Amino acid sequence: MTEPQPAFFKPSPVSPASFPAFPDRLARLLSPLRTFAVSLAVVVLAGCASSNSKLGLPDDPVLSTSPSATQPVYPGGPLSPIHSAQTPSSAVASLQPPADLWERIRRGFAMPDLQGELVTDREQWYASRPDYIQRMTERSSKYLFHIVEELERRNMPTELALLPYIESAFNPQAVSSAKAAGMWQFMPATGKYFDLKQNAFRDDRRDVLASTRAALDYLQKLHGMFGDWHLALAAYNWGEGSVGRAIARNKKDGLGTTYMDLRMPDETRLYVPKLQAVKNIVANPQNFRAELPLIENHPYFQQVQITRDIDVALAAKLADVEISNFKALNPSAHRPVILAAGMPHILLPWDNAKIFQRNFEAYSQGQYASWTAWTAPATLSVSDAAKRVGMSENDLRGVNNIPPRMLIKAGSTLMVSRSAKMDNDVTSHVADNAQMTLAPEIVTRRSTVKARKGETVASIARRYGLSADAVAEWNKVGASAAFKLGQQVVVFLPVKAVSAARPRSGKAGVQAVSRAPGKAGVQAVKRAPGKTVIKTKKR
Structure with a gap:
């Protein structure tokens, strides 16, 4: 049964005679499409030739070798290649790291240069001392890489890495007459402000790390x-207060406020x-006939964790470094032991860090530390302690100065010396807060006093401002013992200084004579207030 067809569908019979006409009809239908395709190809090829011209490349060989090919015509005329000089360019960062640390420092110079006679004078001073420059720069080789790294991380001028040359000649043990200490020369109060611990052990x-961090913090604060x-x-x-006041004075007087304008010491x-x-010598050492030692552009040291108190000498031995080099990298430990609770990391030369860790874990010859901390329970003489x-x-006395x-x-x-049976290390509270306070020793003299009615060791101690334990020890009795009326009690009392007699009014003043054996003496006689007459006498 065939399916009924819609009314509009009227199939016409196809005879064999109609087949030859089918290709002609198909060709007529496809003719417009062929014409469009050829046109499209011409446009595409012309575009490619145009793109090649814009990029400065040779034309497509298919187009250029055809004898009948003609150059396409563009509305604005023929295109010409763009030369490299016409293209904008920007500096490209070098992928090659600096050959040495000096070159890296030079690349980071960012402070304005100061010029003048004072600079020239200092250039001549340094240039005339090549041995001093050599010692100073060799000493700095242990620390410069770390300082430069920190400056670059903070986006600060690398000239500041040279500042310890001025402060301390890169000597971390340097102490000034004003009690400033370290490579960056911090005063005690300023150091405490920037959280630099100062106690009996460090x-x-x-x-190196803590003082550099504090110095750069301080410099950033001052620049701000x-x-x-x-x-x-x-x-x-x-x-900062002195500079601020100097600036205020100049502003008040209508003067400039730059560094060179201010009045200063x-x-x-x-x-x-x-x-x-x-800076000038580092920038151009050949101009000053200076020779800078090679400082390679890689870390000199690395941090190593310690978990137990350890003697400085033993730590250096386990790391296979000389004791002087160990102290140069760990200068804050000014006692013969490093307390792990207060200083959990030490610095070691890069290649010695693994040596230390391996030897530390394998060490089996007893304790790591032969010293520990002890707190005085009372005021004691050194001999009693x-x-x-x-x-x-x-x-x-020697180990505690x-x-x-x-x-x-x-x-x-x-x-103090650590006993072989002591297993506990020093606590963090003691390691971070230990202080040693000394007082002048008072000259005392053995004396005896008579006990009053009902007098005890405690009452005798209170009467003379003494320690009850001391009074008991001197008299070989217990701290709670009582004395009989009139009993002789031994005490050690301070010797009172004999006050000098005052000169009587209206008389000649005190004469002070200083003589050396066999030589003329010098006699100074105070005749009247505010005047002194010097006389020389032969003996």
């Missing part, structure tokens, strides 16, 4: 205050010229 003003690196450096040397006046002179800790007086005729005040923490 001084972070000397620490004054908006000028030269003024920031002046404030680093002279104090000679030391500060020469401070930036010194840095500029060193030495007896309590089982050391000689000389050894206790106690001068003669000084007492150890109660609460002071001392370094």
Whole structure:
């Protein structure tokens, strides 16, 4: 059964005679499409030739080799290639790292140059001392890479890496007459402000990492205050308050407020010229006949964690480095032991870090530390303290730097010998807060006093301002013992200084005579207030 077809569908019979006409009809239908395709191909090829011309490339060989080919015509005329000189370009960062650290420092110079006679004078001073420059730069080779890394991380001028040359000649153990310490020369109060610990066992003003962090923090703070690196450096040397007052004075007087305009002490006046002179020598050493030692552009040291208190000498031995090099990298440890609770990391030369870790884990020859901390329970003489800790007086004085005729005040923490049975390391509280306080030793004299009715060891101690334990020890009795009425009690009392007699009014003053054996003496006689007559006498 066939399906009925729609009314509009009327199939016509196809005869064999109609087949030859089918290709002609198909050709007529496809003729417009062929014409469009040819046109499209011409346009595409012309576009390709145009693109090649824009890029400065040769024309398509298919088009250029055809003898009948003609150059296409463009509305604006024929296109010409763009030459390289016409294209904008920008500097491309070199992928090659600097050959040495000096070149890396030069690339980061960003401070304005200071010029003048003071700079020239300092250039000549340094250039005339090649041995000094050599020692100074060789010493800096341990620390410069770390400082440059920190400066670049903070986007600060790399000239500042040269500042320790001016401050301390890169000596982390340097101490000034004003008690500034370390490579960056921090005063005690400024160091505490920037969280540099200073206690009986370490001084972070000397620490390589901690002091560098604090110095760059301080310089950034000063630059933020004054908006000028030269003024920031002046404030680093002279104090921010002093620089601020100098600027205020100049503003009031209608004067300039740059570094060279301010009135300042000679030391500060020469401070930036010194840095500029060193910068100029580093920038062009050949101009000053200077030779800078090679400092390779890679880290000199790395941090190594320690988990136990350890002697400085043993740590250096386990790391296979000389004790002087170990102390140069860990200068904050100014005692013969490193306390892990307060200083959990040490710095070692890059290649020695793994050696230390391997030897530290394999060490089996006893304790790592032969020293520990001890806190004085009362004010003691050095001899009494030495007896309590089982050391000689000389050894206790030496390891704790106690001068003669000084007492150890109660609460002071001392370094003492560690017994073989002691397993515990020093706690973090003691390692971070230990202080040693000394007091002048008072000259005493043995005396006896009579006990009053009902007098005890405690009442005798209170009467004379003494320790009850001391009174009991002197009299071989217990601390709670009582004395009989009139009993002789031994006490050691301070010797009172005999006051000098005052000169009587209306008479000649006091004569002071200084004579050396066999030589003429000098006699100074005070005749009247404010006047002194000097006489020479022959003996």
